[in-house]
Amino acid sequence: MLAFAVGDVFGGGSFNIINFLYPGFLALAVGLPAELAGVVILLARIFDAVSDPVMGFFSDKLKILDLHCTVC
Numbered sequence: 001m002l003a004f005a006v007g008d009v010f011g012g013g014s015f016n017i018i019n020f021l022y023p024g025f026l027a028l029a030v031g032l033p034a035e036l037a038g039v040v041i042l043l044a045r046i047f048d049a050v051s052d053p054v055m056g057f058f059s060d061k062l063k064i065l066d067l068h069c070t071v072c
Contacts, residue, residue, distance in 0.1 A: 019041075026037035 023034070023037045023041060026032045026040060027034050030037075032040070
């Protein structure tokens, strides 16, 4: 199981480093208060949680362009 999870270090693990450092960057470099930096990150995650299923719906149901995966 460990060998299976190691493959995700480059995909998901690299974003964990960015997510860990981003609030400090917003607070120190940009000058946002820590509370506002947290709200910015929260709003980005809420937008991502809403937009991903919407885009998935559009890509699955609409036949505007034939961009569906032929291997899947």
